[in-house]
Amino acid sequence: MTVDFPRRTFLKSSLAVAALATPAARAADSTRAAGLGLVDTNVNLSRWPFRRCPLDEPPALVAKLREHGVEQSWAGTFDGLLHKDLGSANARLAAECRAHGNLLVPFGSVNPKLPDWEQELRRCAEVHRMPGIRLHPNYHGYKLDDPAFARLLTLASERKLVVQLAVVMEDERTLHPLVQVPPVDTAPLVDLLKKTPGVRLQLLNAFRTVRGEPLLRLAAAGAHFEIAMLEGVGSVAGLTKQLPAERILFGSHAPLFYFESAVLKLKESIFTPEQDRAIRSGNALRLRA
């Protein structure tokens, strides 16, 4: 995978965007018509356990992503949160992604507290040819100082897998009363990243709880992020003043979140053309290259 899309792909996608765009899509796109297609690093398939999302049928989600010029979308599965049979959850995810051409890229779930979890990691890489995996330590009930997690990071980095770790899935104030999952404590990650050279770690939904000094330390240790839960006026540009711009990836958290939220954030912020390209696609493509 190269960092730049071929020119032909870019032209085709711009035309598609122009033809299909709703007013919202046009608004989001107007000032950035010269940009590349988006890589959305944070979507999920299957069902959110606590409600139906308007776009939780894959064809509807895919149509929305295409409408906004998304060329690649890293998809985990909501089943990865609570299901124990992750083997079947990941097989369904892979099949669903295959059914939609090359837009959806599967990121299988691995739970290092399940028996023989190494087999799951192997299947993600070898059977399903996934470029990465997705972790939910809080839903799976382990802390990041657990030795199983360190071993998972090592095995994943040996296979050159992108490791996506979801810090939260939703605002802790609106969780279901019987399923009050705390945010992941990311503090142990800084040392682990230093001890695991070559690891490709991206934190999803990090910015609700990871800010200030801890955020800077994680970025310095090599972690990547995405913008789905970033808030504040002009927040993405603000983040580029805190972190190296190459650590910031585009992510929507669709279909749990309205996709438009993330894409409008790019419009709200002012970037250099280089930053814009990097956040839209370049950083993501480099991370999985």
Next chain:
Amino acid sequence: MTIWDLHVHMSGAPGATPTERMAQLIAFADRMGIERLCVYMGIPWSKDPPPETFRKENDQVLEAIGKFPDRTFGFVYLNPKHVEASLAELDRCVARGPMVGVKLWVAHRCNAAELDPIIKRAGELQAVIFQHTWLKVTGNDPGESTPFDLAELAARYPATPIICGHTGGDWERGIRAIRAHKNLYADLAGSDPVAGYTEMAVRELGPERVIYGSDAGGRSFASQLGKVLGAQISDAAKQLILSGNLRRLITPILQRKGIKA
């Protein structure tokens, strides 16, 4: 579509003075196509302000809206624990001043009797009334109202429109809590852009009772606009939510004051 934002604060926006912060907020609003900003409360936040503090915060808002009269509407911040001072401040900022709305936050639960004279007077002035609410599974602050508290207040003043700030945050419960009270309106601002929120509000309340707001600068305009622009509802409903409903609520007091918008 014309966009008016019901819910903006100077806190969280860059700038040293109220005027600088307002200018920054307007610059971002321009990028997002937002015409008007309702602004309330000052810097720093004060959850249970004594009268001298809420007066100071309102002075900051008066400064900011004074510089941008064609882009902003000011709401006066009051504390129902200080009824007489709140009524005097309502008269200073709304009856005799340029403000057009009232903001009530987390000092005192809104079902309390102390709210009555404030709601009565604000209703006489036709000020737009905004009451913060949340329904936190982790527990509300002591003085923080729920949509259930607001439903009690709304039942006492059925002819007075009141906006349910954040729709309780936990909107699947908040929408239901306010549904029966036709004088209550749902504010979409200041929560994650969870898909389905706006669709449910429109389905259960009707598009005439749903209002876009952001809670910028702490929130981004973008994430909150996404709730409306990304919703699977008609364009007519989107237009009502993005400005039509707020325009309808605010027009009487604007006309009274001779403000054109």
